[in-house]
Amino acid sequence: MSLDTSKIADTNKDRPATAKKPNRAGAVAGWADDRLKLGTLTKVFARKVFPDHWSFMLGEIALWSFVVLLLTGTFLTLWFTPSMSESAYEGSYTQLRGVPMSDAYASTLHISFDVRGGLLMRQMHHWSAMLFIAAMFVHMMRTFVTGAFRKPRELNWVIGSVLLLLGILEGFAGYSLPDDLLSGTGLRIADGLVKATPVVGTYMSFFLFGGEFPGDVIIPRLYIIHVLLIPGLLLALIGAHMLLLVFHKHTQWAGPGRTEQNVVGYPMLPVYAAKAGGFFFMVFGVTALMGALLSINPIWKYGPYDPSKVTAGSQPDWYMGIAEGLLRIMPNWETHIWGITISWNVMIPGQIIPFVLFGMIIGWPFLEQWVTGDKREHHLLQRPRNAPTRTAFLAAMVTVYGLLWAAGGNDILATHFHWSLNSITYFMRVAIFVIPPIVFYVTRRWCIGLQRQDNDRLLHGYETGIIMRSAEGGYTERHLPISEASAYTLTARNRDEIHQIESDVDENGVAAPDTRVARIRAKLSRGMFADNVQKPTAEELEEARHHAEHEHELETGLDHPAAGHEFDDHQLRDAGDVPLRQH
């Protein structure tokens, strides 16, 4: 409203814009529109609506940290030399002068000590990599727990999952580039994982490293993967992710006026663009602050890679923690038979379980859709409590992740708390099977409890904290009805249905071929939804309200239905009184 729009608005009147004195911007826009139909595009996109909620910023953090990665990474490429040929170091860092090392390591030292701002960019690059992956994780959890993956957004769910996987791979490739002792150790472990592949493992290892580990080609190869191949894929998939987002329009939380048929929020131009643009600078700024003040991956302290050296307590970047934990707690099973070796101890934790876990996450939406048979589009988000089984599943998965992460740091736990390393490992082997189911059960009950609470609030109102003393001397707490808007919001959800099997046998009395599947589906449906609390029906609500009003009148002696705020200091404003929002 403070913008003076008269100059722009001028061109919208009857006079054509070009008839006036040459307006540069207008002329450029006109030129472009003649060729690109930008006007129509702008009309469609510039006022696109984006609903507002803090949790919608998680994906944005991921997006912006990817942009920061592109910017800082491109800076690093100007000096980084992806080569494993060796020479003696002659740079500014005195402790390593004269030490033979690969060009990759030497150039990373050069970036850190001889390029102004180089260390800052390296640290920002590494911090934003962590932020990128962490934000994707949390964004994915938010999408999951609110049911935002439901039709029509399943494809975006899959794209997002692939993005997370690619991000982790990209991070591992980047971590390996500087060719320091830690990155070399990471590659050594990767080589061990590859070699454990049945039949072709040895060949894969030789092809990957161009011969025996470590060879002299792995860094140049990882480099092109890191700066071209995966970023290209990421860019394309992020583009697709965004296009689908715009096409489907954003999901929103239910509320008065916010339904399955509409989307309510701020327009792309100007508010959303300004907020999102500002948010980019915030993410960038926070990364800069981290790069300035928090040391990360000080490769000069580790020294160049030497396959006969290792530092105690070496840890990969946190997002590899799950694989690390799995490797550590796996029992040492290996089969030797007919002259071959099958390394279950490496294959299962390194190549099978991570992908099984990942598959369970990607697959859940499809499982849920199959069980419910729900073919409708869903644009209103579900509160986590209203999908207790799903929420509990996520909680259990997060627990698995956390346990494996802790297991990945078992040596650190052991030295830090003076626990026995062996006991921690044995504990984890059991805990990984026992604790997640407990978490699942508890979370599920908790969600259902919250659903009950919601229904109580709907049916009996909220607890005012006001204690009433009746004529007989008994005490009761006053309950008052919640506002119509909150009541509507609480009820704006679908009822769950339990899927039933029609008949066990077909018309001839023979077990129908697909009843087994149907029975599984019915069973899952019951397991997933039967315990959920459904919102009250109109009649139940009516009755409860009637009952409450009745009591109310009796107790307070009011001769009219309570407006709702007789006992607290919330005054109802009268309609002419313009309320001010606090910011």
Place this chain on the structure above:
Amino acid sequence: MTDNLPETTHDDHAGVAMQEPIPDPGLPAHEWRPTDVDPKAEKRAERQVAGLFVLAIVGAIGFIVSYIAFHVGDNPDTIGNLGASNVALGVCLAVTLLAMGAGMIQWARKLMADHEIVEMRHPASSSQEDREAAVSILQTGLEESGLGRRPLVRNTLLAAGGILGLLPVIMLRDLGPLPGDKLDHTIWDLDTWNAEMKAWWATQNRTLQRVVRDVVGTPIKVTDLEIGDLVNAEPEVLFQTNPDTQAPLVEGTDLLVDKSKAAVILHRMLPSDIVSSQTLNWSVDGIVCYSKICTHVGCPISLNERTTHHLLCPCHQSTFDLADSGRVLFGPAARALPQLELTVDEEGYLAARRDFTQPVGPSFWERG
């Protein structure tokens, strides 16, 4: 089909239309912000935003000044080991970016119009007519091409496409050499040596390769090691130079490859502590020699328990018993640590009698 959006007023998925308990009250009325109605508040917000943008300019100038003022190389350890240049540049950059971001967000929140807009949704699917049209177009295409009627053409095309897809896979063949038996031998085996190494060896008049200290390459006598000592060691050839050219016999990538298989550890214990007969037979006065490369996924092992003769891998904590043929005591490693048969050479230095009798390092399929 044209409208597959769920109904909000009727939950008719179950087939029973059920009245929603509470009707939608509709969007709440727009509330004005202080900046919308109070010109003073508006001016204040405007100054705030401009102030933030000025701060961004100050930060950028600070960045330029720091860029000129601080050198990187000579003071990497000042200011909490971060380097003065890094901290100054980073903080200035952060101030600029954060101030710009905060300014834009503040501007949007306080001064830009804040009316929420309602946009209607449309089903993601195309309309029924479009679908039918699409199907019929595809069918026409299929018929006009005759793909269904001419299986010969179709099948040969498929075969050609398949084999074309194979070509890139074949072209990956030269990514690396075939493994052969390379993983079965290490440079402890004199037969694996190249001509240059053999020429050097011919000048030595010895038959056994010494086990020498890592980094410095000095040979080791039995008396050099005390009970409980753990020493990192390598085959001596890795430290030798060509007598004519003075160039190292093994360097660069070859050195890394050889080290990643041939690195060993020496440990001295009381001969009476030794449990297995192999370990005893392959030891010299209680000194045993094992591969340093973990049989799990290949980390170099380094952590020693002096008294128990247990060796712990720092990567995933596999523990090996040096008194008992390198047996696995704990952890994810499945195979014993390969032992190197130790002896003393003509001059009394520790030497390897032969190569490891099994491949070292991580397991692989053909290992047996």
